[in-house]
Amino acid sequence: MPVTPWIARALVLAWSTALLTPLASAQAPQWTQYQADSSHAGYVPVTLDPLVLDLRFEKQPPTDRELGHPIAMDGVILAQRRRAPGLGLYAYDHISGELLWTEDFDAFGPSVISDPSWVPGAVMVEILKGSYTSEFRTFDTRLGVPYATGYGLHGFTSSGCKAPSVYKNRAYLASGRFDGVAAREIATGDLIWDYDSNEVENDWTPAVDDDYCYLYLEGKLHAYDRITGVVEYKVPDPDWTGGRHDYSTPRLGSLDNVIVGHSNRIMSWNRNTGVQNWAVSGDWRDPSAIAHGMVFARGYSGQVVALSELDGSFLWEWYPPNGDEIQWDILVTDSHFVCSSYTDTYMVDLGTRSLDWQYANGGKLCLAESNLVIAGTYGILSVFAYREVPEPATISPARMEYYVSTLPTVTITGEGFTEPGEIEVWFGDEKADQITVIDDQTLTCRPPDRGPGVVDVTVRNTHGYGTIADGFAYTPSQQLGGSFAIGEQVELGLQFEQGHGIAVLFDFGARRSQKIQFPPYIGDFWLESYQILFEVGSWPFGERLDLDFQIPMDPALIGQEVQVQSAIGPNPRGKQAAFSNLVSFQIQ
Structure with missing residues (x-):
């Protein structure tokens, strides 16, 4: 025609x-500190098949009390007990479950240690000695041999601290009730810089990227030059209600943003300028994870809540079965989110939000070394091998x-x-x-x-x-x-x-x-x-x-x-x- x-x-x-x-080539997932890495986003880019989760081993360190946040790296899974008795670190082979080494801090007199972090070859913790004095210690990952020690920080309070935030061979620590944050050289333990605050409480850690170290303290979002400690900005939270218990671990999102929480509010700030993007209030606690354009948080009614990372709008919520309540931080993959109550762990499909897997041990989570790790509320460490679905990213030519x-x-x-x-x-x-x-x-x-x-x-x-x-x-x-x-x-x-x-x-x-x-x-x-x-x-x-x-x-x-x-x-x-x-x- x-x-x-x-x-x-x-x-x-x-x-x-x-x-x-x-595209940039994908990297093997590691879980080296609190919520995976120094962004604390709790996201691991893997696709899971819940039908082939196999229990590798279960261990119980010499305590039936709550375990801290685990990490996994170098073929080692590291569990931790924050408080005496049984205060210490416990390193297990990630496949056999063999106990490789322990570090018992009971005999040294501290009453609390932080969660551990890792750099290639070494793990580190902050320990409380005496009333307000803490130490920064590092150990060989597979042998437990002690390396550097740093002294002189005022200690954190009795609830402890989350893991030091590690970025490019420096550790950034929530250093306690009087000294707000500090940067230390990991190899030597030397103090590089610190910031003093009289309003800091416990159980938080800063977020770190290539430019800045971020804190939410004293009703302000703080950004410090990562190398020098020079203040870039301190931006007041316009809706801050005051009070000493105003710690919140910042999370770094995918939109050049910092996500923080205060009371029942979740806020997004521009990472470069400190301008607040949005703030929303609701039935939720601090943010827990960021992935796929969503901010994940635990609700006060025991549910998992998802908000839009772009504007904070409510997207959906998921309730665990039988009236259970989610208590610990949420882990997100490309296929599922994983969350825990005091007694159970749940794996939920991201798309359908159907419950695909459940296990009768609840606690703090990590996903690395081809393992899902549950550091149990009652002292049991459960390690599951996950079978990873291939995820091709680039092809050349x-x-x-x-x-x-x-x-x-x-x-x-x-x-x-x-x-x-x-x-x-x-x-x-x-x-x-x-x-x-x-x-x-x-x-x-x-x-x-x-x-x-x-x-x-x-x-x-x-x-x-x-x-x-x-x-x-x-x-x-x-x-x-x-x-x-x-x-x-x-x-x-x-x-x-x-x-x-x-x-x-x-x-x-x-x-x-x-x-x-x-x-x-x-x-x-x-x-x-x-x-x-x-x-x-x-x-x-x-x-x-x-x-x-x-x-x-x-x-x-x-x-x-x-x-x-x-x-x-x-x-x-x-x-x-x-x-x-x-x-x-x-x-x-």
Whole structure:
């Protein structure tokens, strides 16, 4: 069917270029301090399958009293008892549960120790000695050999402190009732800087990023230069009601924000300027975790509450069964959130909020070293092996010419590649070969030989699969997008070798019933007849071209099928080109 008239009067073309930029490679999850890392967001980028959680071991340190926040790293799970008797650290092998070492602080006279933190090779705690004097101590992770000790801080109060916040080989500590916060060199224990406050209470820790150390104290959000301790800002909370018990651990979100709580309020502040973004009040305690654009908090009625990270609006709430009440910080993954009462731990699907898993031990949580760790309220340490579903994130190179005789080796980065069992990589519906797993975050493979087009890349193991949508292009390739209704814009994305010429062809009606070939053109041709939609002799601006064109507002076109195929190569008019895949759409 002739189409030149409507194309001539109505086609509006605009193009843009974009080089394909790989994402940063994923990192193995670690849980090195309170709520995972120095952002205290409580988020671990893994996908869990609750059907294959296996109990590795359960241990009970020499106490039936509450355990502190656990950490997991270097093949070690570290549990802690904050108060005497049984005051100390207990290091277990993360697979066998063998007790590697203990550090008993009862004999040294302190009454309280902080939760532990970790840097490669060493763990650290702050311990209270005497009325208001504390020490900062570090130990070898696997051997328990003591390293540096720092002295001279005024101690924290009797409820203890959360773990020191660790960032780039420095520890940032909530240093007690009189000295508000301090920075110490981990290797030596030397004091770098500190801030004095007469209003600080216990059981909090600062948040730290590359620039600042953040505190919420004395009714103000504080930001100190991480290196020098110089004050960047102290911004008053306009709704602060006063009182000494105004500690709150800040959480760093994904929007350059700091999330803090006070009484039954949760607030978001701009991390760079200290300007308050929003503040909301409700039936909830301090924020507990931040992930997927949501702020997770425990409700005063025992529920888990989710607020929008963007504006604080209420999203949903989840109540544990049988009137149970969530007591401890919440852990969030890509598939579930995990929370605990005094007696039980619950794993809840993020999308459906269905209860997928429950275990009769409740306490403080961490997720690392392929383990879910529950440091129980009544002194029992439960460690479950989780089976990680692969999560591919990037692929390089992300395209190849489909007609080459030698297939390239591609590198895929992500997580969960070393789980037991066979691992497979699929390009669309065809399987790759020569798969080599380098480590948990890296594998290589050879793509299958197939025709032109863009395909999903899927990494699969016995527990599930993860996919990079439209992850790989056999070029020259085409993709359609946009809207196919009259008056709307259709998008055509092309990928090809930089510098090649492009001829985009189209036709109305059905495609050929059988493919044909026109040597020396490479590949299969599917159009019955064609018109030239777009042509350029050489495209020097990258490996991608995006075209937008508008369908006329003509009801007579509704129902028409449009076929599009391109010839792309060094000289399409001179028959030095390959045919792309065929794409089609029906005008609506």
